[in-house]
Amino acid sequence: MIAASAATVLYVYGIVGADAADDVEREVASAALGQTPRLLRAGSLAALVSEVPLAEFGADVLPERLNDRDWLEERVQAHEDVLEAALARTTVIPFRFGAIYHGNGDVARMLGERRRELEEALERVRGRVELGVKAYVDRQLLEERLRSASREASSEGAGAGRAYLLGRQAERRVVAEADEACAAAIAEAHERLSAIAVDARVNRPQPRELSGRPEQMLLNGAYLVERGDSRIESEVESLRTAYRGLGIAFELTGPWPPYNFVDDEEAAA
Amino acid sequence: MSSGELGAGARLARSGGPAPAQLADVLERVLDKGIVVAGDIQINLLDIELLTVKLRLLIASADKAREMGIDWWQGDPFLSRSAQRDGDGRLEQRLRRLESAAGLPVDEKEER
Numbered sequence: 001m002i003a004a005s006a007a008t009v010l011y012v013y014g015i016v017g018a019d020a021a022d023d024v025e026r027e028v029a030s031a032a033l034g035q036t037p038r039l040l041r042a043g044s045l046a047a048l049v050s051e052v053p054l055a056e057f058g059a060d061v062l063p064e065r066l067n068d069r070d071w072l073e074e075r076v077q078a079h080e081d082v083l084e085a086a087l088a089r090t091t092v093i094p095f096r097f098g099a100i101y102h103g104n105g106d107v108a109r110m111l112g113e114r115r116r117e118l119e120e121a122l123e124r125v126r127g128r129v130e131l132g133v134k135a136y137v138d139r140q141l142l143e144e145r146l147r148s149a150s151r152e153a154s155s156e157g158a159g160a161g162r163a164y165l166l167g168r169q170a171e172r173r174v175v176a177e178a179d180e181a182c183a184a185a186i187a188e189a190h191e192r193l194s195a196i197a198v199d200a201r202v203n204r205p206q207p208r209e210l211s212g213r214p215e216q217m218l219l220n221g222a223y224l225v226e227r228g229d230s231r232i233e234s235e236v237e238s239l240r241t242a243y244r245g246l247g248i249a250f251e252l253t254g255p256w257p258p259y260n261f262v263d264d265e266e267a268a269a
Numbered sequence: 270m271s272s273g274e275l276g277a278g279a280r281l282a283r284s285g286g287p288a289p290a291q292l293a294d295v296l297e298r299v300l301d302k303g304i305v306v307a308g309d310i311q312i313n314l315l316d317i318e319l320l321t322v323k324l325r326l327l328i329a330s331a332d333k334a335r336e337m338g339i340d341w342w343q344g345d346p347f348l349s350r351s352a353q354r355d356g357d358g359r360l361e362q363r364l365r366r367l368e369s370a371a372g373l374p375v376d377e378k379e380e381r
Binding site for chain 1: 291292293294295296297298299300301302303304305306
């Protein structure tokens with residue numbers, strides 16, 4: 001048996017078309033952390049792979065590694081960096097983290113067995129990238145805006161008890177109106193962005209612990225667009241202008257490899 | 270949920286340096302999206318318990334978490350606004366009765 005410290009397995013980042021393979025290989029070489037990624041060609045497809053140590057990715061040690069956040073973050077970021085470097089040159093089918101094979105032969109066999117599915121996915125996203133659009137609400141600001149709007153209409157000269165109850169009623173209305181304003185904002189934003197995009201997905205809004213922002217996330221959308229299409233960017237700018245006064249902010253990220261648009265099951269759902 | 274678990278989650282979001290939102294987006298995509306490969310893979314990561322419950326909850330969808338039998342966040346006011354509202358429910362009902370008794374104008378939005 002080979003010493004565990006020297007033994008390696010193959011990590012697959014994703015797939016590109018074999019036609020673009022040479023360009024991609026040059027691009028990813030500079031982006032690599034650790035082992036230089038390379039391309040493993042099989043027919044019309046090429047897998048982006050790296051040798052990784054069995055001591056880190058072996059079945060017996062991996063679960064423990066995955067609970068080491070620093071290790072996981074570094075690996076996940078490397079996965080993304082390699083795919084982004086490839087994306088600069090060609091269409092990319094991103095794999096989820098952790099596709100690990102014994103060796104070249106196993107990767108080639110996987111490419112052969114899944115050829116049709118992967119070629120279809122490649123066609124679906126060819127020349128396209130994913131953009132992320134998120135909306136956040138500063139709930140305090142939104143409610144304050146609605147409150148000051150309703151204060152002007154509030155009654156004067158009522159008794160103290162009655163004024164308190166009217167105040168409570170107005171406050172409840174502000175909360176309900178804020179909910180409605182948020183729902184309307186994300187519905188309009190997603191509709192406008194989807195109308196421009198080739199395809200669209202809505203993901204669960206990230207909780208604050210993950211987003212790292214104090215505001216509540218309202219929308220976590222992914223939009224598939226032709227590479228270089230700047231219409232989503234313009235639309236986000238227009239949404240920013242329209243909703244700034246209500247404390248609703250929009251954030252654009254990407255271009256990403258089309259993570260949200262390559263999974264067959266998800267596309268069918 | 271213990272505050273220790275929350276702290277670990279917050280660290281996850283922050284430790285990327287100047288762009289925490291970007292790291293969160295990377296984690297969400299790379300761990301939860303993309304093509305899932307099974308078959309002759311030596312290690313199928315998705316079949317093993319790969320992340321802590323907290324990390325999975327942050328990244329997986331609510332439905333997925335529920336399938337795993339995790340539902341405590343529904344009662345966690347920090348993670349669920351609806352849980353917050355339920356806590357106020359009784360007070361709201363009492364106010365409604367008082368308003369009605371005092372003959373205050375009906376709140377159309379809420380009566381609809």
